[in-house]
Amino acid sequence: MAEELVPTWEDVARRYGRKIYNFAYRLTGNPDDAADLVQDVLLRVRKGLAAYTPGSFDGWLWRITRNAFLDGVRRRQRRPTSPLPEDERNLALASPSPDEVLASVRLSEDIQSALLKVPLDFRECVVLCDIVGLTYEEIAEAVEAPVGTVRSRIHRGRRMLRELLTWPV
């Protein structure tokens, strides 16, 4: 019975791939790094599914995602490359109205570049909350920190973002 609750590799990719991709893109600001992270996570999920015991699947998945992301950050730090400025006009947008797209591209570029200036600990909590849509408890499980710490990081992260957008440095 328990085996029925364990999703397949393909299931995970179809159900969570988009969220993982958005998480990675907002954290890195780079579609190539985001794609690499999705592949890395899916591979880790495939390997981990054999030993996975049904429980908090989201917590397990986001912990894997975050660890893969941090490993990627460490790898990139060892061989630094200059990230290209992203152009979201080339990426698939959910709302296709031309005026909205034009306005949201400018706004989202500003928000994206501000996000990249927020320290990682705060950025990941804000992204997991506002982009991925996890609860504070799920975020705490993913980042392996107390809920109180997560709460503080989300608030301070949002405030840093607002300051970056209001008072450009």
Place this chain on the structure above:
Amino acid sequence: MARVKHPDDHCANQDVLSAYLDGELRPGELDEVVAHLTDCLDCVAEFHRIKEMRAALRTLPDLELPERLLPSAHPGPELSALLDGELATIEQEIVLLHLGECDACRSEFHELDAARTAIRSLPGLEPPEFLMTRRDAARARHRSRWRVVTAAAAGMAAAVAIAVGVFGGPPPTSPIDVSQFSDQHNARASLEPGFGVIPVFLSQGEAP
């Protein structure tokens, strides 16, 4: 222009504002926060700023997952890159897993391998004599004489083979023999560690 006074200057615990906004307050905190917001205009202003920031974050476009990242997506150009040992470790592992499960891609992989092997087995051409030094030209002429002798021997062998075929030899085989490529890969894997993973499914030949 006056800078907005930072709320932390007088209110110690601002975290509750985000938690209030997200519906994540702990039991018993709600009354306290509501009471504070009725008295503290700075915190009300801060609450609205955080609310706007959260709304802006939530307007970020929800990007589509590129289809090629799904495990069931057929690799395409990555197959050639795999043959050439040019894929990153993670990508290589994913393509190999796909090949283990997809007959169509495995067959395409064999065809690409055959084409690649054929291209690589083309003879290297000698440059025209006027472009060579005298010593190079002498060497080339020597090689050319040997080629004539070898071609004659090959012609003889072919004539014998045709004669055997006509007079009851085995039927002609397919020009592409998959096991041959499997053997080539096994041989290559013994020399190039990067290819060590490829023969696993090539030698199996069948879908799992």
